[in-house]
Amino acid sequence: MNATDVFVPWLDADAKPMIEFSGVTKNYGDFTAIDNIDLKIFPREFFALLGPSGCGKTTMMRMLGGFENVTKGTITIDGQDMKGVPANKRAxxxxxxxxxxxxxxxxxxxxxxxLKRSEMPKSEIKGRVDEMLRLVQLGKFASRKPHQLSGGQRQRVALARALAKAPKLLLLDEPLGALDKKLRQETQFELMDIQEKTGTTFVIVTHDQEEAMTMASRIAVMDHGKLVQVDTPDRIYEAPNSVYVADFIGDVNIIEGRIAKADGEAAELAWAEGHSPIRGMSGAGVSSGQGGAFAIRPEKIVIGTEEPTDVHNRISGEVEDIAYLGNISTYYVRLENGALVKSQTANTRRIARRGITWNDKVWLSWTDTAGIVLAG
Incomplete structure (x- = not known):
């Protein structure tokens, strides 16, 4: 796929899914782990199941792999109903x-x-092993034992072994969890490169938002056995469909109130007596008069010591804390009504030249399209 191609099979009504969940429910006694899920995952997708512990993402993966049976509904892989198909007979x-x-x-x-236990002719096994070693760039380490490898190298061996039999679908269960942060970030790009080279459909289970946002073509955010939102990373970040998704993905400010106006793509939230309503983009299902919340990312809020006059959304407060993270600083600002709002700025100057410090009176401002008004 070259740079000019756009990979969006989920927008093509004629595209055939690699995986389809239709009304799938999984019960353990009285407990419902997966609750009536419908989902399509397409060939060559790098799809992420994302959510907190206990949300059902691993159960979905185990049903795909054939390690758990479906209580209700059907799962098809490449058009074949998986009911009764054991794990070792699935592609x-x-x-x-x-x-x-x-x-x-x-x-x-x-x-x-x-490979030795598969139907592959013995004469082809060495060639396939060499091909996999080249794919994960471990040819020089072919004779080493696992304990002689780094964590990242062991991870690549496991990936090569999983891809050796050329499965149509590869399931990855928290594959980078054992790696340190820097190596995890490097390995994310290696995984993406390998997935694109092989054309295999990848489904990854993770609780790491950054991991899902970096690697996935689409993300399914899960909560208590349900799919809360299935969308591309940029849409989930910029246009969450609920307070739950906004709060789960990345860093966010949530200001609660009442929806004063909802007009097409724009909405207003009344949030504090004596203050103008906050203007933002209109989220799904918002209507005037209902309870709601305004969600905005810290990096979209401008902080300054002078009151801005060129934007509607502006509020004042006092700097309560500052988190210095090298490349960015996060300012925690306490508003007059007691709410705490975060503003993030890039550190383009040395910290000694910072113009804002603790206990300063500051103004926070943002554009009308920087945040989103969501139903409560």
Whole structure:
């Protein structure tokens, strides 16, 4: 796929999904882990299931892999109903967080292990192993044992082993959880590159928002067994469909109030007596008179010591705290009504030259399209 191609099969009414959940429910006794889910995932997608612990994302993955049975509904993979199809008969492979490498086998033998038990002719196995080693750039480490590798290298061996049998679908369960932050960020791009080269459909389970936002073509945000929002990373970040999604993805300010006006793409939220309503984009299902909330990202709020006159949305407060993170600083500003609002700025100057400090009286301002008014 070259840079000019746009990969959006979910917008094509004729596109056939690789995976389809239709009315899928999973019960454990009286507990409903997955609640009547409909979902389509398309070939070559890098799809993320994102949510807190216990939201049902791992259960969905285990049903795809054939390790859990569906209570109600159907799951199809590449057009085939998976009911009654055991895990070892599915064109699916799974990569676990623990990697589960054989410690007594070399890297090459770990990759060959599953191939020797498959229908692949023995004469082709070495060539396939060499191909996988090249894919993950581990040719020089073929004779090493897992304990002689770094965490990132072990992760790539596990990935190569999972891809060796050329599955149509690869399931990744928190695959980067054991890596440190810097290596995790590097490996995210390696995974994306490998996924694009192989054309395999990847479904990743993660609770790490940054991981999902970086790698996925689309994200399903889950809560208590339901899909709360399924969309592209930019849409989930910029246009969350609920306070839950806005609060779960990234850093955000949530200001509660009553929706004073909802007119097409624009809305206003009455939030504090004596203050003008906040103007923002209109979220899904908002209507005048109902309770609501305004969600805005800290980086979209401008902080300054002078009252701005060129924007409608402006409020004053006092700097209560400052978090210095090297490339950015986050200012925690206490408003007159007691609410705490965060504003983030890039540190383009040395910290000694910062113009705003603790206990300063400041103004916060933002444009009419910087945030979104959501139903309460």
């Amino acid at each position: 699916v492979n799974m990569m676990f967080q623990s990697y589960a490498l054989f410690p007594h086998l070399s890297v090459a033998d770990n990759l060959a292990f599953g």
